[in-house]
Amino acid sequence: MTIENSHHESVKLLPWFEALGKAFDLESMPQAILFHGQPGIGKFDFARWLSKALLCEADLFSTGQKPCNACEACRWFDTGNHPDCITLLPQSLKGRLVQAELEGSPKMDPVAPEGQDDGDGKKESTFIKIDELRAVLGGINIGSHRGGKRIILIYPLESLREDASNTLLKSLEEPNPDTIFILVSDRLDRVLPTIRSRCQLIALPKPSRELALNWLESELKILLSDAARPEELEATIDEQAGAPLSARDQIVARHLGDDKDGVGLAINSTRILVEALSNGPKIGYLECAEKVQKAPYSALLVCMQRWLFDLQLSYQLGEVRYYRRHAQRISQLASQLQLTKAQRLWSTLTLARRHENHPLSTRVQMESMLLQYQQLFGD
Secondary structure, three states: OOOOOOOOOOOOOOHHHHHHHHHOOOOOOOEEEEOOOOOOOOOOHHHHHHHHHHHOOOOOHHHHHOOOOOOHHHHHHHOOOOOOOEEEOOHHHHOOOHHHHHOOOOOOOOOOOOOEEEOOOOEOOEEHHHHHHHHHHHOOOOOOOOOOOOOEOOOOOHHHHHHHHHHHHHHHOOOOOOOOEEEEEEHHHHHOHHHHOOOEEEEEOOOOOOOOOOHHHHHHHHOOOOOOOHHHHHHHHHHHOHHHHHHHHHHHHHHOOOOHHHHHHHHHHHHHHHHHOOHHOOOOOHHHHHOOOOOHHHHHHHHHHHHHHHHHHHHOOOOOOOHHHHHHHHHHHHOOEEEEHHHHHHHHHHHHOOOOOOOOHHHHHHHHHHHHHHEEEEE
């Protein structure tokens, strides 16, 4: 999962969200907003920006904008210490909160991959537990510290277990007038319909390809000492379905060779998976499953879905959408593809994504998927 994160500077509004940001009436907000959209486009960043704007104490007529980035409330927000902004994340993502990066704040352990060992025998939870949610909701009927609004930001919303979701639902049904819930989801289909019905749903758009490439180029100039080639930027944007933050993480991990955290491990494992998939009927499915077994299962499924989509698209129209750098090999494999079997595998992958948090081991599940993939070609 890509966690859309800021660095040491104050949270910024991403350029493709500027029009939406200006459209919000900060004085007349619904009590529950649910942002949803493709992973890796900056939804969490936008939710944090909106939280900061709502808590900003500057006079809008004097400053002309919110957040002002100068008042005491804004400064507190930037250090992660605003008492009226509560961000609830799974344990596996808490290491990427802004306060974990600031000098003088408590040292956070590196983020372990989904459901994997963090090196000390402990596993980082990828769910938000009911006790964590209750601890947050327990004080919402008490007045805010600063006398204004209290913000509760939850990301990703689908990481709430069923009991936690029902607890949240009760708070949404009887909301405190001084509390605003800002909820963010990568997978809206996994959110309870009753929760969706009590929120204002806002689909966040991904940027145009040109805007995404321009932003990505400027970001990488800051993050990398050696510039990424334009063809690498374009290929990675395509592989990540136009999601610029996902593309940024992919390129940074590739250049730094970092596969020790959850993001880096997912990126390295999907690279191994793509190389294996390119072997078509000669894929070493047992060896591949063993190499990628520590990666988040969801990332592997997305990778396989995109590769299979490209195979079917090449078979039918002679085009490739995601893995353009592998277009020639995909075209060769598409000429051997048995379309009916490919469609069956697509249905299997779709079903697997609905149950991707099943306790069955990633290795066992990937062995089954890759064996089925091996049988797509020839007679």
